[in-house]
Amino acid sequence: MSRKRVIFCDFDGTITVNDNIVAIMKHFQPPGVDELIRQVIDKEISIRDGVGRMFALLPTSRREEIVNYAIGNAKIRDGFRELVEYCARENIEFLVTSGGIDFFVYPLLSGFAIPKDRIYCNASDFSGSTIRIEWPHACGPECSNDCGMCKTTIMRRYPPSAYERILIGDSVTDFEGAKLADVVFARSHLVQLCEELGLSYNRFETFHDVIRGLAAAGVR
Template sequence: MTVHILCDFDGTITAEDNIIALMKAFAPPAWVELKDAVLEQRISIRSGVGQLFQLLPSADAPAYRDYLLERITLRQGFPAFLEEVRAHGWKFDVVSGGMDFFVQPVLDGHVAPEHIYCNVADFSAETVTVAWPHACDEQCTNDCGCCKPTLARRIVNPADRLIVIGDSVTDFEVAKRADFVYARGQLITLCEAAGIRYAPFETFDDITHHLKEVVV
């Protein structure tokens, strides 16, 4: 048995949610209602995120990349946290509802590509479409998009101790499967309502210090 950590990207590894930042900067006002519908669980994550990106013209793809890559900052303590993970021989994967064009460049040099699971933005049509290489399996009916419970079933050994790190509704289903959760934002409220064992965090330094107690 070892520890296997599944970690969200937007608003967790990064200081801000990058899809929200992108929509604020480039999308028409209709994005706000779609965002609220996803967060309030009135529409599925896959449907909502797909519709959000369809609001964006593909021709502006370079501007989207430049805007995000110039602004994205890693949450305090993330590199040191990864060093701690490696020192203990724990497994670590990023499971993200974000898009490849910003998730992969930001994590380059920190996390190997084979340990990054995210969605794929397609700029070949008039507006941006999204490919879902990690869609729900037959055991999940939530239409997640990047289905974190499906990935957990696929890549986590059932004998391992599963730690989930996240911040929103997109992390809730996999949090239900975890032995322990580190939560920010909306995920705190969801964990409390569901009786899921968790600890709040603001930085990865918080997690590094606390994790030793959890895995003993």
């Protein structure tokens, strides 16, 4: 019996054209944030540590301004709606596996036919003086990378004996997942990371490229 196909799709810089966390930090520019961004990209600190420390620099008194900027500034990548529709039509399970934060991920995806229990992201707490990030999907026992939102832990719930695992992503947060995936669609930093380790990947710029790649692999 053929394996069921399941897609694990990143959000920031993948579903959206820009990286929303970086955009928020660049716009509000709290002191020290540029160094934290660099340390995460260069893997000097974990993703969870870096993201948590970045948002702790932002006061909750600016909540409305921050939320409105995050939602208003984001642009959905071309072809995303068509990809979601394609997956529904072709019985491909589609999951959003995002290192982003709930206050912008959920609103930006609300216009697409994606069940909320298929959207995995980090949570936020605005009850204190600064924003606190919560981690409802932290690393399981098989991952020690302190991911925050652990994509590999979610992927391991779909065993390779039963599922063909397809990852779509763009950056360091997708790298460990790319090692587990049967098929990788990559852009930006993930392309470089795949090439450094000799991982096979398909380059994409829009989701129309992804649809064509899926169709070429026999999903019609």
